[in-house]
Amino acid sequence: MAILKVTRLGHPVLRQVAKPVPQGEITSPAIQRLIDDMIETMHEYDGVGIAAPQVHQSLQLAVIEVAHNPRYPQAPEIPLTVLINPEITARSDAKRMGWEGCLSVDGLRGQVPRSEQLSARWLDRAGRPVEAEVQGFFAVVIQHEVDHLQGKVFLDRMTDLTTLTHLQEYERYWLRRNDESEEG
């Protein structure tokens, strides 16, 4: 396993629509190693998710996990989930506003409106199809990661750029005031 270099905002791969992983290649050593390396990289940088374009691979692949994350201390736990060729098939009109950050947009947080609930399907790391109804913080993280696979970052989804804040100022001026409603 290896910790991979994370692409930062401005790298063109973050703005490309990623290519689907061919179904016959999911269990190949190369893809399985990439998945393991993405998990290790996510853990190393305390991310709640990471998408393949964030490690220079234009592939429809992302990993998600929340377990006592120091960057998101209030976030509910999410089991390790590998999303291959994910598709959001339905989204609720009801939105929630929550703070998001991104390993590719280092040191910044901003408020992003996201659908409260969604339906999605994807393949797991064994290539098995998964269908799920997801809500709350898990739904937010899926929307964030699927956006990466479409060449989008959370900044594109912000409706009020005045909430964009450095992490230190977020902790100083925003965290307490919004305690109950935020994930981070």
Ligand code: NI
């Ligand atoms: Ni991100």
